[in-house]
Amino acid sequence: MKKTSLNDIANKLGVSKSLVSLVLNGKAKQNRIGDEISKKVINLAQELNYQPNQMARSLRLGRSETIALIVADISNSFFARMGRAVEDEADKHGFKVIFSSSDENPDKLGELINVLTDRQVDGFIISPTINSNEHILKLKKNNIPFVLIDRYLPQIKTNYVVADNYNSTYKAVKFMLEKGYKKTGFITVSSALSNMKERLQGYKDAMKSYGLRGYGNYVREVDYKNFNEGVDEAVKELLLPINNLRALFFASLRIGMEAIKSINDLNLRIPQDVAVISFDDTDAYKLCYPPITAIAQPINLMSSEAVKILINEIKKKNIKTEKTQIVLETEFIIRESCC
């Protein structure tokens, strides 16, 4: 059973396919097409269960109504929730989403951008990896609409939507200090990504503002490869009695998840032996015993804003030079892991 095309309808009705196309696209009125014939067309289309071939439509129109979402790893809870929110917002505008994971690898990111550009996606939402300037610049040069999310590239003027990483961390660390945890360790991933740099800076400035010194020794930057082992080691080192640390701040969800496992393995109790706060919130943190104090990013808002900016740029063809840059507040959720 072949799918019915515009031509099938036109032939059966003895009219041209132009007319059918016009009617079905709701342009009958403005082209002064007769009511009677319009109705006939619409009825037959329904009867034959006509579904326009979007591929042909896209080719003709030069747009596919598909956007690409490129994140580090869609199976990571943070990005999975982003994926869902992007899907829902895109759906409101009639757009579909192709998703891809870069694994924080700039080469893979570049390759994905190429392949997806060939496929004529109308635009991109991207969590840029390190060293991805070249690929993002190419996108910009080629006038392909895109929005960065979660992180931005300070050297390039682009649209972006990110959380207020600096202030969130600053305030959370301050909270710890005020609870009396003067010696708070900080575990992060070794990265030049804007979000991670800002979180680290927030920690440092909070410590400094409290007149503390020597906190550089309480920072561990884990390598992205060998991630889990790195976190385990960092936890063990920092919690060595000699350091006398009573609190730890985890700079991301993945770090927090692994670090809490490490703490459990060391048979240390939270918060009695060590208080903890994590950047990013997740269901798992609510279900921990005790539940983990966390900084929740507004994932839904972040995602929907990104989609709106993107689709707006896609629709008004010629891309403006002014860019939309949004920094969103986070929510500090106090639970029992730090009190």
Add this chain to the structure above:
Amino acid sequence: MKKTSLNDIANKLGVSKSLVSLVLNGKAKQNRIGDEISKKVINLAQELNYQPNQMARSLRLGRSETIALIVADISNSFFARMGRAVEDEADKHGFKVIFSSSDENPDKLGELINVLTDRQVDGFIISPTINSNEHILKLKKNNIPFVLIDRYLPQIKTNYVVADNYNSTYKAVKFMLEKGYKKTGFITVSSALSNMKERLQGYKDAMKSYGLRGYGNYVREVDYKNFNEGVDEAVKELLLPINNLRALFFASLRIGMEAIKSINDLNLRIPQDVAVISFDDTDAYKLCYPPITAIAQPINLMSSEAVKILINEIKKKNIKTEKTQIVLETEFIIRESCC
């Protein structure tokens, strides 16, 4: 800067675009095109950074090299991991993935299938919702390749890849019984889905095999709407002293996550006050204190098998009537929540 097309290359070289197309598709040899001209074409293509318009190619070829993944909710950890695994396997075959969430709503599923068919996806991987027979049958009737995943529809002969829900549950419940928990409760979602029915049956048969009776009273089927409240209530009811239950089995990840929160809220200790086992494994379960005993589905394998079956069917155009049906073993991971 317009993208370079086949024509641009042909014109600059003074040859026909047929020739260019043939060369670029590696069919120069079999069409006896000269080496010299071939090289020229390839070089110029590279120089102009030629990227074929996949939309045009798809229209011509009648295939898009895109597949659709429809699950209940891509932000759910189980499906997010499935998404990632599907992406990776599809990538190996040069396919991209569009993802969509049905929210377990058959109407939404039907709508998604329609829209994505219009967009000429080459095939579907679907976690069917309840009452979705009609939509799946339509897919079948229209000869559109698809594979069901995680659940199947007993009334329809289709490709599917699922876990061995019945035996996994049977064995896990048996394990509890052997540990001495004669009165084990079972919390599931009220659903006619094959996977949920099989899990319930596994529980019942395990209880029966142990000569137990009256276990019907220890089963709670929560409504999909009002989910969290339903689970909370089920936990509270079952753990009423009058029931004297010392163990609970959770039939899915979402149930387990919520139920453990409820148990924490009741200030009951795991496993001293109540032992628990959950279907599905997740990072959160490892990080719980104590870690949760769980049945891990082989998500990666399940996903890659589904993709392989699908792409195989897409490639050998005429769809065979015999279908591939795979039931995969699960892994029972014993942690401290039940011992």
Add this chain to the structure above:
DNA sequence: CTGAAAGCGCTTACAG
């Protein structure tokens, strides 16, 4: 008010 034609960018069977 309606139809014929061009064209989006590609591939492939056909002719020479």
Add this chain to the structure above:
DNA sequence: CTGAAAGCGCTTACAG
């Protein structure tokens, strides 16, 4: 060995 042509299914400017 290579080119001209048809056609995938659509939309839209143009002609009448």
